[in-house]
Amino acid sequence: MKQKRLYILFLIVLAIFTLSFCYSYLTESAIDDPKNEILLRKIGHEVLISSNDKTSKVLPIKLISKDEFQISFENKFAFTPDSLINIVKNNISKSTFPKEYSVSVQKCSNDAIVYGFHIDADSSKNVIACVGRKMPLDCYVITLKFASKTNILFTKYSFFVILFLAVSLFFLIRFRNPKREKEVIIADDETNITIGKYSFYFQKNQLQFENEQISLTPKESKLLHILSKSPNEIIDRNTLQKEIWENEGVIVTRSLDMFISKLRKKLDRDSSINIVNIHGVGYKLEIKN
Template sequence: MDLSRNLLSGKHKYLFGLILLSFISVICAAFRITGSNDFDIARREVLLRRIGHELLLQSGDSTSRVLPVEKIAGNEYQIRFEKHLTFQTDSLVNTTKRLLAKDPLASDYVVNVLNCDGTDVVYGYAISKNKKDDIIACKRRAQPRACYRINIKFKPTGVNATTKGYILGGLPFLAFIGFIFFRSVKPRRVLPNDVQNTNMFTLGSVLFDAKNRKLTIHGKTIDLTGTETRLLLIFAMSPNETIERSRLQKEIWEDEGVIVGRSLDMFISKLRKKLELDPNINIVVIRSKGYKLEISV
């Protein structure tokens, strides 16, 4: 068994990869929807002009023009006419419902008919995807011939520019989190095959179980951390031999990305305390070189 590999790192990477893939899929879908919306919005403006045209015909006017449809807000449009007209409220409702049913983005909208001076709302109603939520009043009433403008406000759909900005702005942050995540789960250096196949070491009266990260001294069991196990494993493979400090730092901490000298001293101190039950075994400092696991026979 590879004692120096983080067994969960593979699962973590797959999990993060799945999250990243999902995030990218959402972005692609959002922009794809936005792209298709451009065509649908252009088609909507044609339908709005058609509404104006049919209202003129219903008013008995087949010669005057429907002025260019004006987009007065993000999801609100205004239909304007060259000349005055009259209309039946129920005809207006039926015409807008029939034509806007051809617009896939127009399931919910509010219609307001205003005087050209913009001071009064002459008539208004709301259409919803669920017909039970429609709000329609004052049907079958004829409005006098006058100058009217028709405002139609649609319920927002898709991804707006602000949302896209947040998504794009979040990508660098996601990349940074991903970098930190992958650094944290990076597999440890793989030890040689002979070490991987060796689980038990006898160090004086100490039994070192590298597989289960335990020490047994005079019948007493002491647990080891992962770093303590890797460190003692290096000493156990070369008892009574000097191990250079740089080698210990390189093999234990190099894959972490940052090597801190005091970390090695701290773990050496912890190992000494756990081994002190056997006076015949000790980790000693070899000045200017490193450390040695001394085992007295």
């Protein structure tokens, strides 16, 4: 039971750690990757080249939010939507950015959006309009807003982690100890001796406390069998030694004390049971009502 609880606790801690790691990873801004910042600057550079501007600078990339970035420029420029779409698509396809995003072009003077398009992971859902029309010379900023990978992927990872926990718990409960379950079934079919809250299976050298199986050595089993036949009665030490070691020819006095000590430990789950030493006489299996 204790092992089962520890295993469940381990699974819970593992799940929390995994989800935390995934969440931390998924909520990182893509701009944290230096290559992505370079790629955004490259998009700005190629937009200027397409408008025949080879001297103006692309200003530092601005992080508007976790998934939104802004490319601004030193000077005014003109552009055609066709070129802008191709430049952005070609560069984003080679990056680690999410493949679903929206692009908007705004005027510097009043933030009015003069052009925009949306690219979806499913190309059939792309929204692209007004191609072929050249936009006049003006001061523009280009904003790229990427679909948040947190909601979709974190939900996906959460599902698999929860599924893993559910499957693990199922197998833990269903197959936690097939051998033990088999032993319990077999023990239920055998004659047992009730000792307090224990069931004692003499032929199997086994004690059962609730669902716990406790193995006994043949001598421990024989000793407990003798004591259990006369509960709360003193059994002479010499009688116990003779019954247990009579076929071995040699009796070691301390052996009896050692086996009594081991039996006490195996019976300590029930406080109403005790093997009492009657000094100079023998032992008795004391069972309190």
